[in-house]
Amino acid sequence: MYQVKTYNAIAQAGLNTFTKDYALNQSDQPDAYLIRSVNLHQETLPKSLKVIARAGAGVNNVPLEAATANGTAVFNTPGSNANAVKELVIALLVIASRNLMAAASYSAEHTEADVSQRTEHDKTKFNGTELLGKTLAVIGLGHVGSLVANAALSLGMNVIGYDPYLSADAAWNIAKQVQRAASIKDAVKDADYVTVHVPKNEDTLHLISTTELNAMQPGVNLFNYSRIGIVDNAAAVTALNAGHVAHYYTDFGEPQLANRQDVTVTPHIGGSTIEAEVNGATQAAKTIMTYLETGNVKAAINLPDLNVPFNAAYRFTVIHENVPNMVSQITSKLATANLNIATMANAAKDKTAYTIIDVDDLDHQSSQQLIDALNAIPAVTRVRLLSHN
Ligand SMILES: NC(=O)C1=CN([C@@H]2O[C@H](COP(=O)(O)OP(=O)(O)OC[C@H]3O[C@@H](n4cnc5c(N)ncnc54)[C@H](O)[C@@H]3O)[C@@H](O)[C@H]2O)C=CC1
Numbered sequence: 001m002y003q004v005k006t007y008n009a010i011a012q013a014g015l016n017t018f019t020k021d022y023a024l025n026q027s028d029q030p031d032a033y034l035i036r037s038v039n040l041h042q043e044t045l046p047k048s049l050k051v052i053a054r055a056g057a058g059v060n061n062v063p064l065e066a067a068t069a070n071g072t073a074v075f076n077t078p079g080s081n082a083n084a085v086k087e088l089v090i091a092l093l094v095i096a097s098r099n100l101m102a103a104a105s106y107s108a109e110h111t112e113a114d115v116s117q118r119t120e121h122d123k124t125k126f127n128g129t130e131l132l133g134k135t136l137a138v139i140g141l142g143h144v145g146s147l148v149a150n151a152a153l154s155l156g157m158n159v160i161g162y163d164p165y166l167s168a169d170a171a172w173n174i175a176k177q178v179q180r181a182a183s184i185k186d187a188v189k190d191a192d193y194v195t196v197h198v199p200k201n202e203d204t205l206h207l208i209s210t211t212e213l214n215a216m217q218p219g220v221n222l223f224n225y226s227r228i229g230i231v232d233n234a235a236a237v238t239a240l241n242a243g244h245v246a247h248y249y250t251d252f253g254e255p256q257l258a259n260r261q262d263v264t265v266t267p268h269i270g271g272s273t274i275e276a277e278v279n280g281a282t283q284a285a286k287t288i289m290t291y292l293e294t295g296n297v298k299a300a301i302n303l304p305d306l307n308v309p310f311n312a313a314y315r316f317t318v319i320h321e322n323v324p325n326m327v328s329q330i331t332s333k334l335a336t337a338n339l340n341i342a343t344m345a346n347a348a349k350d351k352t353a354y355t356i357i358d359v360d361d362l363d364h365q366s367s368q369q370l371i372d373a374l375n376a377i378p379a380v381t382r383v384r385l386l387s388h389n
């Protein structure tokens with residue numbers, strides 16, 4: 001039985017994906033975590049933990065170095081909630097252009113006596129503009145940004161994108177009318193609306209700060225549905241106070257943003273639709289099962305891709321540092337145990353490497369000795385022995 005520990009509200013339909021070989025929240029020695037936004041940075045990851053699956057996109061809440069050192073694979077569920085974020089950002093573009101928040105609050109305050117005055121006479125206070133023909137800058141054109149860019153095009157907007165690290169797969173999803181900017185400043189200089197869809201990491205902290213805000217034209221509307229800290233909120237408040245930024249919409253509250261007419265904070269609901277939650281939880285559960293049962297890896301955050309059909313009787317998987325002489329050390333331990341290798345594959349990503357070795361015969365008595373010997377190789381962080389049930 002595999003043990004899975006869940007954090008946050010995980011959609012039941014996703015949890016139902018687990019087969020009868022999986023128990024949920026029954027052990028303090030879990031094989032897997034299935035999480036959303038819980039902050040794991042202060043947690044000590046148990047040695048039993050082989051995999052963390054984040055239902056959703058951002059993994060800034062996961063201590064990636066500690067996970068890698070623990071031999072714990074980390075996955076997210078790319079794209080599972082991208083449509084939810086896209087729809088929210090498009091809604092906010094419409095809200096921004098029509099001054100909808102202020103208009104609705106104004107009408108909500110009406111009394112029977114002044115309803116006619118408020119609905120007809122005062123409507124001139126809430127004239128809006130149209131999105132048609134306006135310019136949207138999209139910073140980050142991955143799963144979310146590409147959908148936002150394409151949807152904005154279909155509303156008749158001019159769309160300028162900036163993403164220096166765009167993957168080939170992501171590029172295929174972007175309509176050719178999206179103009180490509182060479183820098184953030186170029187992307188935002190003519191924009192009426194600027195939206196940011198990048199992961200949070202040390203390179204994107206304060207990606208939008210004073211310099212970038214000053215490069216925008218007065219009256220710009222700014223959207224941060226990525227993460228707190230990607231927009232420098234202190235710089236944003238200065239730009240709002242100066243009237244340079246007209247309105248700031250974000251999914252991430254902070255005291256300095258509170259009680260301002262020119263800031264709209266939503267409570268981190270970008271991915272909070274029934275559909276996105278089911279998609280993410282289902283994808284995460286499948287990822288956990290594939291990794292625990294086969295050791296195969298596709299699109300992990302901290303391990304290389306390695307996909308070997310599991311046809312042999314037994315499989316060793318070894319996570320180790322990406323340093324010379326590892327494969328020969330590993331195979332020499334198998335040779336010492338008199339094991340014949342049926343299939344073997346190895347791949348590396350950054351500082352980490354991963355080796356899969358399939359064998360047909362294994363003497364159970366000596367298998368633990370072999371696992372111990374492999375674990376004793378200094379740069380090895382995790383050894384697993386898998387077999388078909
Ligand atoms: N508010 C919410 O509930 C949600 C927030 N998010 C946030 O949005 C982020 C983006 O999500 P996805 O589009 O699904 O991720 P993704 O990984 O598909 O796309 C991110 C894109 O940002 C680009 N990028 C990275 N650094 C950049 C930089 N310095 N400048 C410009 N582009 C850069 C990458 O090349 C990639 O194309 C997530 O990492 C997460 O933090 C995602 C989903 C829901």
Ligand SMILES: O=C(O)C(=O)COP(=O)(O)O
Nearest residue numbers: 036037056057058271272
């Ligand atoms: O997927 C993401 O990165 C999100 O921000 C969504 O977070 P959540 O799963 O709603 O806590």
